[in-house]
Amino acid sequence: MSWTGKILRVDLTAGTCRAEPLNMEWARDYIGQRGLATKYYVEEVDPKVDPLSAENKIIWATGPLTGTMASTGGRYSVITKGALTGAIACSNSGGYFGAELKMAGWDMIIFEGRAASPVYLSINDGDAELLDASWLWGKSVWETEPAIKARHQDPLIRVSTIGRAGETGCLYAAVVNDLHRAAGRSGVGTVMGSKNLKAIAVRGKVGVGNIRDPRAFMKATVAAKKVLADNAVTGQGLPTYGTQVLMNVINEMGAMPTRNHRDVQFEGAKDISGEAMHEPRKTDGKKNLVTNQACFGCTIACGRISKIDEGHFTVQNKPQYWGASGGLEYEAAWALGSANGVNDLEALTYANFICNEQGMDPISFGATVGAVMELYDMGVLTKEQLGIDAKFGSAEALTHFVEITARGEGFGREIGMGSKRLTAKYGHPDLSMSVKGQEFPAYDSRGIQGMGLAYATSNRGACHLRGYTVASEVLGIPIKTDPLVTDGKAELVKAFQDATAVFDSAGVCVFTTFAWTLSDLQPQLHAACDESYTMESLAVIGERIWNMERDFNNRAGFTHLDDTLPKRLLTEPAQTGPAKGLVNGLDKMLPEYYQVRGWNAEGQLLEATRARLSL
Structure with missing residues (x-):
């Protein structure tokens, strides 16, 4: 099993840190990171909680492939109720912090309560303690990370921290690690700041050695890396131009919000x-x-x-x-x-x-x-x-x-x-x-119709990383669909949303999905974690995670009326480009989406859906 089997629970009010065993039944049903941490969160926190109150909790979580030789296996997520939205928030980051946390022997850290004064958490393998951070409060990310490394006389410490935005209450403050990698959206940094938690500093020397079948895992990861290297996007476009490869492409197709x-x-x-x-x-x-x-x-x-x-x-x-x-x-x-x-x-x-x-x-x-x-x-x-x-x-x-x-x-x-x-x-x-x-990301849903439905139904508010139909509608991955039509987009959005939930929970980067499908991820999870991970079980897990998040939002007070787009995108046609004359066809796509999701007309989970997904 590629889980460490151990989580760290930190009571900021009491100033205590204690280890507890990971719930392995939940781990198998929700994989890790986004799915597993959200399961812990929704089981422990009242959906009506004020995001900035002491009663809210915030979780740092790795996936079972985090810290392993799987390509992009350096991810971690921060899960809470978002300060910006009041909806479930899961913000994903890369860099090196996630792998360091896993190598220190922890799958997850759950923070509860609120510290009376600024603190930071120091982790050295199995040892964890809360330390005074009053000397760090008011410092930027760029000042905090080197200051902690100097204080502990260890340049190999990895730091996840907030800057001044998280201290002053900016509602979209981020959590930043490695100076410029970020769990960036939904105000997770604001929640961190509200708890007087400045940073987490981790040094891990335990490593990740508990792979279920090392030989099979090595074979699966080598094959998966070749798929990435041979793909035009992950092997050429992204290394050369980064995600900025899209700027001129999206602009030319008339989907650049301006x-x-x-x-x-x-x-x-x-x-x-x-x-x-x-x-x-x-x-x-x-x-x-x-x-x-x-x-x-x-x-x-x-x-x-x-x-x-x-x-x-x-x-x-x-x-x-x-x-x-x-x-x-x-x-x-x-x-x-x-x-x-x-x-x-x-x-x-x-x-x-x-x-x-x-x-x-x-x-x-x-x-x-x-x-x-x-x-x-x-x-x-x-x-x-x-x-x-x-x-x-x-x-x-x-x-x-x-x-x-x-x-x-x-x-x-x-x-x-x-x-x-x-x-x-x-x-x-x-x-x-x-x-x-x-706020929306960088795709106008009049020019890419499926993204309008993805935005409207995203559990964390407008987001491209919860169902990136741009891959299909623009890049033809895994199949080419017409960006200007609404037909078939309900099924497309659901498929992308469910698959992305699995990738996020595994501990790998969503950018691998430009080349990988679940058939590339499944052998890696199967060899690393549990032989019960089949293509069929992973598809169900992705759907289970999505519906769990949706159910939390419904209980928090969100309704079908929140699954909408700004009036401008629904009533003001695009004036130029291929989408000229079009508005977004959400009114047609949304009822179809509810039906394929197994929800009623009010956007609530049907009992049959709950039963099928064991929710």
Whole structure:
């Protein structure tokens, strides 16, 4: 079995840490990470809990393949009730922290209560203790990680932490590890900050040696790595351009949300694309992109490491930002760029640096700025209120806003509420491009119809990583479907959602699904964990996880009325590109989706569905 069989329960109120055995029946039924931690969470927490109260819990979880030789086996997730949404939140991160936690001998950490003053958790293999973090409070991610390593005199410690955004209550604060890998969405960092929990520092030397069938596991992982290497996306596109390979592709097909979804194509997309990151700058002849980078055990290496032009207005006289660090990925480049009409690549890189440094989701931040710029364009917000001229396309406004939002200062506190609360406060709630309070990622659902249904039904609010039908509708993976039609999309979305739940729970990266199907993952889980993992059982587990999350949200107060899209996407047709004249056809897709899910017309699980999935 590739589980360690052990979880760490930390009572922040009492200041205690204790080990307890993993519930192996649950582990087999929910695999690990997203599925297993959510099972623990929904069994222990009242769905009506205030996300920022001491009664809420927050869980760090690995999967059974985390820390193994499986490609991309470095993932971990943070599970809680989201501060931004009030829905179930599971935010996934790469880097090296997850593998280190597993190698220290832990499958999961469950935090309960609230510390009276700032603390951090120190784990050294089987030893765990809460230590004073008052000396770290107020420090950025970039300051906290090296400070902890220096205090413990161990450069190999891995750190998962919040920055100032998580301390000041920005509702989409992230949890960041390895300086620029993040459990980024839904406000998991806000929940962490509300508990006075600054960081988790882990050093693991135990390793992961409990593979059920090592010979079969090695054979399965070698075969799976070859599939990744031979695939055009995972073997060529992502290593070369990262997720930014999509910028020009999505723009050309008329699905690039631009200026708060007013438009579906951005005239400046080429200036902020993956290709642009490779081109020498006119100012200094150097490239924005320094190199690519891989997370633990990853054979894809889609990560970007970038360096800002030292003469750019954002970093003049700021040498702390002159070094190379985590560069733009597609979602961040879109949210900071196209969503606001900004085509200044260096300004976007700077804003992304600040999001990493202070622990803030660049998607929700950038999309909220898009709403602010539209309100400014309408005259609802003024220069006096904002402290700057905030026209669409202003790199100066974007970078000003990222600084004050990360610090929780001035109008930045309002931007930190997210677009749903901000637009409602100023009388225009329809301008929030969000579902369940979480802002959209980088695909306009008028140009990619299936993504509209995926957004509307996502259990954690608008999200591309819960059912990435772009793979099928745009890239033809595993089959090509027409992005402009609604037929068959209910079945497609369900299939993607269920399969993704399995990959997330296994401890591998969802980007493997550009090349892998469950038939590539199943032999790895079968050899590593339990011989009962068959294709059929994994399909049921994925569906079980999805329905468990849905049931929690229903009990938390969400209804079928929350499975919707902003009025703009349902009533304002796209003006350019292949989707010209189209709105999203959610009204047709949603009833079909409920039917294939085994739910009633109100979006509630039927008793027959509960019984079939053992819920």
